[in-house]
Amino acid sequence: MSTTSEPAEIIVPVAQPKPNGPAAAALLAAGIGSLILGLLTTLAEASPAIKAALTWVAAVGPLSGKTGGAVIGWLVVWVVLGFLWRGRDVNFGRVWLVTLLLVGLGFLGTFPIFYELFTVK
Amino acid sequence: MSLTDREFWTVIHGMGLGAIFLLAFAGGLAGLWSLRAELVTVGGLRERLPRLEIGTLVMALVAWLTVIIGTYVVYPWYRDPSPTSPRSLLLADPNKALWHTFGMEWKEHVAWLAPILATAVAYVVIYYGPRLAQERRVRNALLVLFVLAFAAAAVAGLFGAFLNKVAPTL
Numbered sequence: 001m002s003t004t005s006e007p008a009e010i011i012v013p014v015a016q017p018k019p020n021g022p023a024a025a026a027l028l029a030a031g032i033g034s035l036i037l038g039l040l041t042t043l044a045e046a047s048p049a050i051k052a053a054l055t056w057v058a059a060v061g062p063l064s065g066k067t068g069g070a071v072i073g074w075l076v077v078w079v080v081l082g083f084l085w086r087g088r089d090v091n092f093g094r095v096w097l098v099t100l101l102l103v104g105l106g107f108l109g110t111f112p113i114f115y116e117l118f119t120v121k
Numbered sequence: 122m123s124l125t126d127r128e129f130w131t132v133i134h135g136m137g138l139g140a141i142f143l144l145a146f147a148g149g150l151a152g153l154w155s156l157r158a159e160l161v162t163v164g165g166l167r168e169r170l171p172r173l174e175i176g177t178l179v180m181a182l183v184a185w186l187t188v189i190i191g192t193y194v195v196y197p198w199y200r201d202p203s204p205t206s207p208r209s210l211l212l213a214d215p216n217k218a219l220w221h222t223f224g225m226e227w228k229e230h231v232a233w234l235a236p237i238l239a240t241a242v243a244y245v246v247i248y249y250g251p252r253l254a255q256e257r258r259v260r261n262a263l264l265v266l267f268v269l270a271f272a273a274a275a276v277a278g279l280f281g282a283f284l285n286k287v288a289p290t291l
Contacts, residue, residue, distance in 0.1 A: 030241035
């Protein structure tokens, strides 16, 4: 019976570092997109005029404008930040904290008990 | 045994895409969690990275398909002004109105956070590639965003299932 020892584990070689700007831009844009969704949802409750303006598709109602606006805003911000931060390193910790805050605000703004506080009676 | 058009699209929206989303999330979460330089060999990284990239990309694509079909195909039937639409039936019954005023209202908005967050995760995973194994802070951030994307979809999915039970879209 012959025994063969397991080959030593090969550790992943250090891959070339990449500038974190493009990643930070993607995360921050997602945070801003979330905030826009929460903001538009709350604003539509607070103002019948805004609610009407956000009715882009009649069958869907204002949800079409709230979500459409958020998606457009998110993409525009992503393109702009991606351009500005291309090939650059930014303070990732700070960007991540701001992103978390913005995503949190997005969740809050889309929560009915919160946005109905602003409903025009 | 047959499904109406509305039932068919509701099943596609909720069960079909929902199941794929859940699978992609589970795979993506495990992949992100274990993608650490100290845990993977070169061979291991080569084997798991494509799966992680595909998993996060599929999750993002499925999330987009789900919200687009939900909003533009199923939701108009739900909110139809006729007295027999699910929304009208729920609002007409004080015991069920909260399903719309809280459940549907939350679901229809929060669901859209899922594809936005999932897309950001997929992009960053693909951008970093193998380097992600050495970027602990970025990986942790992605894990949090990934879970938040899932949480948004889970709220929407749970309320969708309940709503379809209480007031089916027929």
